[in-house]
Amino acid sequence: MSDHSEQSGHIGHVVPVRTYVLVFLALMAGTALTTAAAYTDLGRWNTVVALAIAVTKMMLVVLFFMHVKYATGLTRIVILAGFFWLGIMVTLSCSDELTRRWEIVPQGWQMIVPLFSRLF
Amino acid sequence: MAAHGAHPPGFAHQFETVGQQREAGQLGMWVFLVTEILFFGGLFASYIIYRALHYQSFVTGSHLLEVKFGATNTYVLICSSLTMALAIRYAQVGKRKGQIIFWLILTMILGALFLGLKLRFEWYRDYVDGIIPGVNWAYSGPHAPGVQLFMCFYFFMTGLHALHMVAGLGILTVLVIMTARNKFSSQYYAPLEISGLYWHFVDIVWIFLFALLYLIGGRYPGS
Numbered sequence: 001m002s003d004h005s006e007q008s009g010h011i012g013h014v015v016p017v018r019t020y021v022l023v024f025l026a027l028m029a030g031t032a033l034t035t036a037a038a039y040t041d042l043g044r045w046n047t048v049v050a051l052a053i054a055v056t057k058m059m060l061v062v063l064f065f066m067h068v069k070y071a072t073g074l075t076r077i078v079i080l081a082g083f084f085w086l087g088i089m090v091t092l093s094c095s096d097e098l099t100r101r102w103e104i105v106p107q108g109w110q111m112i113v114p115l116f117s118r119l120f
Numbered sequence: 121m122a123a124h125g126a127h128p129p130g131f132a133h134q135f136e137t138v139g140q141q142r143e144a145g146q147l148g149m150w151v152f153l154v155t156e157i158l159f160f161g162g163l164f165a166s167y168i169i170y171r172a173l174h175y176q177s178f179v180t181g182s183h184l185l186e187v188k189f190g191a192t193n194t195y196v197l198i199c200s201s202l203t204m205a206l207a208i209r210y211a212q213v214g215k216r217k218g219q220i221i222f223w224l225i226l227t228m229i230l231g232a233l234f235l236g237l238k239l240r241f242e243w244y245r246d247y248v249d250g251i252i253p254g255v256n257w258a259y260s261g262p263h264a265p266g267v268q269l270f271m272c273f274y275f276f277m278t279g280l281h282a283l284h285m286v287a288g289l290g291i292l293t294v295l296v297i298m299t300a301r302n303k304f305s306s307q308y309y310a311p312l313e314i315s316g317l318y319w320h321f322v323d324i325v326w327i328f329l330f331a332l333l334y335l336i337g338g339r340y341p342g343s
Binding site: 003009010011012014015017020021025027028031034035037038039040041046047050051053054057058061062064065066067071072074075077078079083085086089090093094097098 | 138139142143145147150151152153157158161162164165166168169172173187191194195198199201202204205206209212213222306307310313316317320321323324327328330331332334335336337338339340342343
């Protein structure tokens, strides 16, 4: 990377305007596509499609506009760690919240062991 | 490079090379952006959970938003990301400062357009229609309590995003002034590049907000 910079006289990778314009067009098309998909009945796949297109658009912005395609391994690991931690936050929060329910305690048990019913 | 006399402008002496300084700056900005991912992530995580718990309310609430304004604003922000990327590129290759300022100001105009559309055609109308919880709430349709919860998420998420946009506009103003004062060259444009990372990040947040708030679950008849 630094070799490249010194050879060309620039600091960092200079992305051609053509690449930026192509990424821009892909992002615009992605927005049109995701909007059109929302108006189509895909059943439960509507959610999947909307999120898949959003993630694809994010990848395009991150890799090209944010130059991560040309970044060092260290920077990439930091970014991946960020998303990994986001994954932990979402997964553990969901596994807690979405599995909570009120246990039905049989009547007899409540009378025999009052403490037991308080545990749940 | 550093050992031989004159330092290039903006080159700090603790770095071996200009390239190393640039990589350190980028890494530092990404560490900040990771904290921002987790900052917005808290809202996204709670949105996912409450959507799962009150699915029908969230669908009803989502249908109160107008896709055409959300989509238009997405197009506007993507355009602003392109103009930002071009401003940085022209600084990288050492173009005249007028050209860099042109693209920066175009980015600001698009950012301001986003906020203007958001205020005039979305938040203002929401206020008139009485769907702002705690401010003007007159909704009496189905799933009213759950819809109120959805609208709270909507205003907190888009509000936090808009706050980031306002901060971005402030940063861009500083960049225009710095560019006008000849602070940047093809050898030193770190503030431009790092602010660009921030601007693109805010764009990405909107891409997800558009999908999550306006589109998810579908907008077709009977959805």
